[in-house]
Amino acid sequence: MTIKVLVVDDSALIREVLARVLARESDINVIGTAVDPIDAREKIKQLNPDVVTLDIEMPNMNGLAFLERLMRLRPTPVVMVSTLTTRGASETLLALELGAVDFVAKPNADLAGGLEGFGASLRDKIRAAARSDVRGRSVSRAEATATTKVPIRTAAAPEGALIAIGASTGGVEAIREVLSSLPADCPPIVITQHMPAGFTSRFAARLDELCVLTVVEAEDRMVLQAGHAYVARGDHHLRVERLSGQLKCRLGQDGLESGHRPSVDVLFESVARSVGPMAVGAILTGMGRDGARGLKLMREAGAYTIGQNQATALVYGMPRVAFEEGAVVEQAPIDQIAARLANALVRLKSAA
Template identity: 45%
Template sequence: MASSAAPAIKVLIVDDSASARAMLRHIVESDPALSVMAVAADAMAAARTMRTALPDVILLDLEMPGMDGLTFLRKIMAQHPIPVVVCSGATERGSDQSIAALDAGAVEAILKPAQGNAQQRGEGAIRICDALRAAARTRGASAAMMAQFHAPGPKLTADEILPPPTFLRPAPRTEPVVCIGASTGGTDALLRVLTMLPPDAPAIAIVQHMPEGFTGAFARRLDAACAVSVAEATDGAQLGAGRVVVARGDHHLLLRRGPGAYRVSVQGGPYVSRHRPSVDVLFRSAATAAGANAMGIILTGMGDDGARCLAEMRRAGSPTVAQDEASCAVYGMPREAVQAGAVGLSLPLDKMAAAIMNFARRHRMGESA
């Protein structure tokens, strides 16, 4: 049970499916940091509930009869800006709508777990509860409340995917490459950073915690808004100036050094630091394959994914940067990286693009970080 000093986060579940509402209620109630304030079968029922009491977080389906979830979300943001976590199906329409929901102000978009698959339901439960706690933090939930963390099973490290770097000798000089990790609030943060980059920006590899089926739509959204080219990562894809790849949901992204260029590897494997894709996996691969040729950046997000292996990048000679607390939606991942001694510099979000271009310029001129 949640302690009296740390009241449980009140969640309003809005979903037109009775079986989905039952499943989501069970998931939320399994976490001692969360409580179900109410469930609603449609937007109008949710609105009636909110006339008498407001939740801390709304868990919202988008495909509903009458007023759809996206319209309801926009009304919430205009009238009562409450943190909203979108929980949607893995259809093309669902992924596009989820990205639109992030544009409209949703904190997170996650995949609704398959009810008949025990493994998917278990993994989905972890992601849903993590997302709800992170969303509550964006509204200023107490540290005591957020410290309650339901973490079933062992927490694995990047050792499960690839061995630690040896640091026996510096990596030979190559073209610069940038690796970025983000979670809650990262979709907006990445959009702001990438839209400020020129077409000749250095190659960039991104891990944004997001489900499979959503990352393609997210990459298309970024590509339409940016001067750089953005695509969902494919196994073996070559990186180069002006090219950005976004990790495919539910797959780890690794940087590999090949003849004349960096390439990326897209692969499965266990969850690392409670995530797949994991920022730690990308950062470790960068420390191993690129060393000082790479820059590591950690943006807004809950948890500690990325902190351990950003420290490895710094040890390998990489410049390392964290988003500062004032500009973060959730100052979790950056804080953990700073406390781990992994961060050389903390910057506000609007300074990140300039830092990336300065790193590329200095690296190409042969200057040290």
């Protein structure tokens, strides 16, 4: 099936570049372009695209305001095209909270170098967006708003316990859902979310604003502390190692694993080695298979493992592969994963 794409950007150059790189492969068809949200609104009605690419800074209406209206009135998969700035990162994360499926960093003005990589990344994200369930997510959000959550009283665990979480497309919101439901007495939490350099610092800061936990971007040799969560730095693998009797973050820029850096497999494999049965792990929404191998090693080492279920995953790729390969003990809706992790930690404490 050919994916119909509408490109929305006020820059004629960017519209041309996006249309050109998307047209490189036959399964994607750019059916139109729009210069601002007003133009885009009419084009969406006329052309009924499968996916929209959307800039944030545009005349007549801010891209974020347009995205909020689009997701409320006509939920459509959207991939943001973002600038690599502090403000751009903050606005991109807000766009993901509003319902955008994913984002790509806008190519440099001179377009020198990296255009092939940019095009390949954009095409992959368009394909993932086309397979995503944004309408289902809109419904599940409305249901979650109408449901009163029972707070998790404790996630206390014995010394040496650890939570490991991995995600990709749709993971920004899924991770927020899990972390904001966990209490302050959690053991350390390590997180790999597929995200480029320049965005992970703001992602960690945003999570820190929303959670009772302290959330930071991981630094090399940082000691893992209870009540803290550590987000893998963009373009760096995050590993957990036991050094001088303490669990610590280790960062590295060695080769891609499962097509990614940071890689969920790299994190989970290190947790299987360093923490073994004292770990609990969760694999959330995302395209591809990164994390399945590492999570299976965690389960084989005695860890409790859980995958996000199909009904609540924006892209049921990574959790599906993990389930099919026997890497998860169980699957659950995203709004139940924090409670399952907490229960597993309570069982660990009882066993200890």
